[in-house]
Amino acid sequence: MLIFILWINFQLNGPSWTVPLGRRDSTTASLSAANSNLPGPNLNLSALITAFSNKGFTAKELVALSGSHTIGQARCTVFRSHIYNDANINAQFATSLKANCPSTGGDNNLAPLDTTSPTAFDNAYYKNLQGQKGLLHSDQELFNGGSTDAQVNTYSTNSATFFTDFGNAMVKMGNLSPLTGTSGQIRTNCRKAN
Template sequence: MALSTFLSLFKLSTFLLCLLILSGTTSGQLSANFYARTCPNFRSIITRAVNTAVSNEARMGASLLRLHFHDCFVNGCDGSVLLDDTANFTGEKTAGPNSNSIRGFNVIDTIKTQLESQCPGVVSCADILSTAARDSVVALGGPSWNVVFGRRDSTTASLSAANSNLPGPGSSLSALISSFSNKGFTANEMVALSGAHTIGQARCTTFRNRIYNENNINASFATSVRRNCPSSGGDNNLSPLDSTPVTFDNRYFSDLINQRGLLHSDQELFNGGSADAQVRTYSSNPATFSRDFASAMVKMGNLSPLTGSSGQVRTNCRRTN
């Protein structure tokens, strides 16, 4: 009787263990050691490629960071933003916030090619994006954070979600708070993540109305920016998002206090509203900003990833397998 009971319990425990293993395979889980056996050198490959790209063009660091954001805010961190349109497929690249705006695809292609030569079909495009974003910030003097891996790539994309989920340069403070809240971020995390605009540049078409028609702007700053952004034409002319656009620091917040925010959405963070105090804190405490930004980026990278048997690992980030 005792032996029979033991065998029954043994069979039950074995069955439950199999279910647990199967469940783990199906649902998956992000892990710092996900590629430890299958592609142990993947981090150094990505870091080296990012450092080379940023060394060749500092602005590329901001572009790779933004690419990760534009991926994760549309149906999660699944690499969908990288998919090209085809005759039978519409991706996200032609969405209003992305068209003629997001860039860095060639850097991702280079990284993917190098990884495929070392460990074919192993490292996902979504994981490349999350790692490249972190490495870009570090390359420009910003903080690092722990990136976990195991994301898989989507076989679909959503043009409509890209158009509706990504906050625009004309957004109000309340719209920014709402947009980030819809993705699970607090208002404080939204302000911290907006600090990504301490690097990079923006196109004239995104800030023309501000420099010609808004009053909460430093007059000399507006005059200087107008030189490269006429009232008509020159839509793609670039201006820096803060006064140190190739260094990841807290200057963005100091500029806001001095009414030198380039985008309307930037200056909304310091315009007599609920975010003013946090902007002041970050402008005087760079370490606090760096800590909060890094923490929010960890959260960003965990937005609805595909794991386990969901999605795929694309061999070419621009198209499904």
């Protein structure tokens, strides 16, 4: 994780935050456990707020952490329903995505989560939401006439506030259910169990 954070900061001009070292890691991994704790791409705002609240996060922290979608890509199968069925999407944006994501097939075709600056960690993600250019349904729900619109507006005009709030929320997320005592291990090589 530390390497990724340094990469965000130096390669993408993104935020930085203090990462506690000497933390314990699990000796096993579970795809199903990981996926059951991640909010789905088709959730509405109420479900997103509930999912984050269940982990101790505020709606403001939900919006800040969602800003990580300023980098990365999503598979067509994840955003197809949004571009073909939702009304809260810019028509030209949807049409441009349909060229690479047909109504059937092409499930593994990729599109950047942030089409404006896909390789920069910045606040363009929030500006995209204001223009109804959120790739995922769950992204666009953050700016859709609901309670999080004001926070999206703040981050779209103030990258320093976004970076600060994102860093604070990442530290909080890093402190979710840490392994203590004899659970897990402090790895000598972060890429594999000892």
